[in-house]
């Protein structure tokens with residue numbers, strides 16, 4: 001339970017710095033990060049010396065087990081506003097922060113109506129910023145999730161053959177990761193063959209995979225709540241010249257970023273390491289997304305690496321490095337590896353460059 005105490009201490013310092021008497025946490029990954037509670041219904045009310053966890057009847061036993069340090073308040077979601085107001089009144093709170101980027105407008109209106117004698121103060125990304133730097137226990141879970149993703153990619157090279165559908169490939173990869181101990185897949189697996197690969201977030205379809213066309217596979221595993229995220233682009237049989245050209249370019253851009261990323265850089269600078277190479281080769285307009293994102297309790301979290309990101313990379317942060325080129329009517333190539341930022345650079349956690357990345361058989 002030590003890690004929760006540590007996180008709470010840090011959170012309380014932040015509340016004090018913002019002159020807040022209490023803070024409401026509603027976003028499930030943030031709630032889990034601070035309290036350990038993993039149920040789907042639960043709200044934390046945190047003050048300088050207590051943590052109240054509001055949840056409903058279904059989760060009481062689970063909450064006691066996962067979050068023994070929290071004071072349990074049993075309430076159904078429809079009376080949440082009243083419960084929060086009661087808690088704030090009981091501690092004579094004047095300024096109560098809430099996660100403005102996570103609370104619906106309808107909920108906010110309800111809370112504001114019920115709030116008596118205290119002010120609701122919007123706070124953005126407070127716990128998210130704490131979560132961006134991973135501790136040792138988190139890194140352990142992440143490494144296991146990355147290893148399972150890597151193993152699934154190695155497996156993909158062995159079983160995929162012409163005539164299989166994208167759905168069949170996706171299902172085999174999902175079962176394989178679960179067999180290796182993943183508690184779930186991190187997100188809907190992407191198997192985007194041929195022209196489908198031009199859509200960066202295609203999922204799986206009944207399309208039959210053919211020889212000679214690119215197949216973008218993007219997958220991840222979840223272990224103890226932590227995710228991995230990995231992409232490989234494969235070809236069955238002989239790739240054509242165009243594939244080889246685009247693949248080599250994406251790989252060159254990715255390796256430049258993997259080698260160049262340093263703590264202290266902004267997300268924009270990291271993105272530019274890869275983007276520059278793709279733009280110079282004339283494919284800039286086909287790389288329409290950012291270079292990467294942090295991964296942890298959520299698949300997409302801070303920091304962001306993109307053309308517009310001012311996030312500063314710091315030791316202990318995770319980051320995917322995933323340049324891609326997508327050509328409508330042809331297909332796409334994306335290569336995504338997973339790094340952790342160190343004091344003097346970045347360590348690649350996934351199996352970068354082990355065996356031929358691009359071509360099968």
Ligand code: ZN
Nearest residue numbers: 218229230231
């Ligand atoms: Zn991905």
Ligand code: ZN
Nearest residue numbers: 229320322336
């Ligand atoms: Zn990603």
